[in-house]
Amino acid sequence: MQTLDRKLFRDLRGLRGQVIAIVVIVACGIASLVTMVSTYQSLLLSQERYYSQYRFADVFVQLKRAPNGVMAQILAIPGVGQGRSRVVATVTLDVPGLEDPASGRLISIPEQRQPILNDLVLRSGRYIQPGRADEVIASVAFVEANQLELGDTISAVINGRWQPLRIVGTALSPEYIYEISGTELLPDNRRFGVFWMGREALATAFDLNGAFNDVALTLTPEANQQAVIFRLDQVLERYGGLGAYGRENQLSHRFLSDDLAGLQVMALILPLIFLGIAAFLVNLVLARLVSTQRDQIAVLKAFGYSNWGVGLHFFKLVAVVVGLGSGLGIGVGRWWGANFTQFYTRFYQFPSVEYRA
Known part of the structure; x- marks a missing residue:
């Protein structure tokens, strides 16, 4: 071991409190x-993977009622790629084991399974069968929160009439990664759930045969979103259109994107605070060390050590401190990151989350 390295070891041992x-x-x-x-x-x-694989829409709009033929006008708007008309309704639910009424959002899906916008990730059970007006697919979070099982029946007030709904499957959708009713800030999965029901059965229940009250669209790569929204509102104005909006204002996506933006800010601010304090302390300790070792530095230079050699000695001290802190921080950060990511999955419903360190 070289002389300066032995000195470095003694310095670290003498400054162990500050170094730690x-x-x-x-x-x-x-x-x-x-x-x-x-x-x-x-x-x-x-x-990004979830949105791409299950065709999350780019533009959304709700309306009172429009005949199915209007979809041809919507799809003819320049910049529109694919479109899906739906029947969507919010209903009151009577859930076994729940004292207060719950609410649910019924969304129509094709009787026969096919690729659609805002497609379903079937997690358990099966798809609905044609002609079974009482069959629904329920959101995973609602079923788990209420300890329901496949085959269980809940009751819903549909257009003023009680109707039993039998759960035949559970699913996720990119449209409801963050599953809230629209009037809350945090999910209440016991009292709000999303249900997917056959288009014919749901349309019949709400007197919307041959009509729709909700549209989801994708845009072509060269499309101007604002121009498409403006034209879409013009088409649907006479049908009680409530104003189209882009993906950036879709409720579930907005909550998730805001949280992601918050993580970006935290990734900048928190490390700067800690590393700034660390840099200040390192500078303070190093300045005091150099000040108290002026005689030793003079002796080292008298024995032939260059300014570069002496400076490298003190740089090694800083490198050891930073290296130890970085190694420890990377290990702890990877562990925290994996757990932090899993924490987010308690609120955001992904089919799978692959942790990337």
Whole structure:
């Protein structure tokens, strides 16, 4: 071991209290950076993959009632790629084991399974069968929160009439990654759920045979979203259109994108705070060390050590502190990141989340 390396070891041992404190602060800064960045990347990649695989729409609009023939006019708007008309209704539910009434959103799906916009990820059970007006597919979060099972029946007030709904499957949808009714900030999965029901049965129940009250569209790559929305509102104005909006204002997507933006900000601010404090402490400790070792530095230079050699000695001290803190921070950050990502899945319903460190 060289003379300066032995001196470095003695310096670290003599400053062990300050060194440990700085190592911990550096570790906190690196850990927060790794945690936030890895969580952000994991959620973002999961979101993009989910949206792409299950065809999440770009534009949405609700209306009172329009005949099915109007879809031809909508699809003819320049910039519109694919379109899906639906029947959507909010109903009151009587859920076994729940004292207060719950609410549910019924969304129509084709009687025969086929690729559609905002497609379903069937997690258990089966798809609805044609002609079975009482069969529904329920959201996973609602079924789990109420401890329901496949085959269980809940009652719904549909257009003023009680109707039993039998759960034949559970599913997820990119449209409801964040499953709230629209009047809440946090999901209440016991009292609000999403249900997918056959188009014919739901249309008949709400006197919307041959009509629709909800539209979802995708756009072509060269489309101007604002122009499409403006033209869409013109087409649907006479049918009670409530105003079209883009994906960025879709409720579930907006909550998720805002949280992702928050993670980006936290990934910048938290590490800067910790690393800034660490840099200040390192500078303070190093300045005091150099000040108290002026005689030793003079002796080292008298024995032939160059300014570069002496400077490298003190740089090694900083490198050891930063290296120890970084190693510890990366390990802790990867662990925190994996757990933090899983924490987000308690609120956001993804089919799968692949953690990216």
